[in-house]
Amino acid sequence: MKIFYGVQGTGNGHITRARVMAKELAAAGFDVTYQFTGRPSDQFFDMQVFNGYQHKEGLTFNTGKGQVNYIKSVFEAKPITFIKDVKGLDLSSYDLVISDFEPVTAWAARMQKVKVLGIGHQYAFEHDIPRTGSDPIAELVMKNFAPANTGVGLHWHHFGQPILPPIIETPDFPGEIKKNTIVVYLPFENQQEVIKHLCPFENFHFHLYSPVPVVSKYAHITSHPLSREGFKKDVYDCAGIISNAGFELASEALQLGKKILAKPLHSQMEQISNAAALKQLGYGHTMNDMQPDIIEEWLHHNHAVHITYPNIARVIVDWMKEGMPKMDKEFTEQVWEGVDVLQIEI
Incomplete structure (x- = not known):
């Protein structure tokens, strides 16, 4: 065919x-x-x-x-x-x-x-x-x-x-994770605003990926250009992801047993519905905007869902x-x- x-x-x-x-x-x-x-x-x-x-x-x-x-x-x-x-x-x-x-x-x-x-x-x-x-x-x-x-x-x-x-892809479940390491992928947000909201949480190490890398002056926030292999490795090692409510990355996070904090794009029905589904299923946490109180609570949350597809x-x-x-x-x-x-x- x-x-x-x-x-x-x-x-x-x-x-x-x-x-x-x-x-x-x-x-x-x-x-x-x-x-x-x-x-x-x-x-x-x-x-x-x-x-x-x-x-x-x-x-x-x-x-x-x-x-x-x-x-x-x-x-x-x-x-x-x-x-x-x-x-x-x-x-x-x-x-x-x-x-x-x-x-x-x-x-x-x-x-x-x-x-x-x-x-x-x-x-x-x-x-x-x-x-x-x-x-x-x-x-x-x-x-x-x-x-x-x-x-x-x-x-x-x-x-x-x-x-x-x-x-x-169906990789092996990580045998060991870096509990205070978080991957952040919010490509549709202002990256300096993202850094501003993450900088108070100095006990965590954030790997920030974006289409156009920005300079981070904070030792606990590392900015990366988009890289498939680098991104995959960091997602594999981390404890959780903060991302928009896209479908594919959340799917990979569930397959790897990572906790999820999703911020859907405003005015985007698919992402808003994805966030609602994550919450309804108990598969992840959501926030409508970059809300420090929700981020802090989620960072200290030690529960995740591991789904084998x-x-x-x-x-x-x-x-x-x-x-x-x-x-x-x-x-x-x-x-x-x-x-x-x-x-x-x-």
Whole structure:
């Protein structure tokens, strides 16, 4: 089977998921072409697993000061370029298109009547899952940004719906952690403001990752540029993460048994809903803004949740090899039987 795979590159979560899928698709012998959009081409890193890939500008969202600005997103969009890219993408030689919430690929496939398989967290919102912070604009974006014929939704829990667990790498559980070490990834926040709120907690060591590293004058706050290997190592070693309420990083933290403090982007329905789900499930703590009292309480909290998820990328690839039969509740229930949730002390 020949596949065209489009990945939204605005955040690193989609790319991380695609890396895991790429390994399983290659192992299964599928011929895959990858396309990435959502950020400038020179801002992608550690892309070797994709064996060369296409890049288009695509669509993205304007973010700043911890929130999404939909009005600026519309004004900064380049509709003529987007339409040109959609019309210029020839999918006639492909048997299937996969979209990880990537709009150029999804809309090109729809225009050319090529079947689209949507894989990602966003497609879980087609079902009855925790949902808050919604508004007509958010609903419109979620439904039409990257439409698919078949959507495979991913979430931390099934909520009684035919959705699957997260697609993540499954490393060994850390045998030892650095109890006072915290990874901070808040790329949509003002980084100096983040440092200001963390500086009073001198008994903890913070590893702060951001797209544009800032200078930290505090010995207990180390600022890092984005680095896949460095970030993975620090997440593996740390006791917990402070991050926005993106899906993929929280999934990795749960798989590794790290405590979570999530600050959702304002005006971003998906992240607000993710934070609500973390709280509802008892999987993490949340804060609406950088609130020192909540940060302090969470830092001294020694409880976490360790979830062992099966290899969902392999489950999906095997399902594709079987002709993609209807992914009903019975199928997904069998998958969820392989999920193990454990409360731990750190």
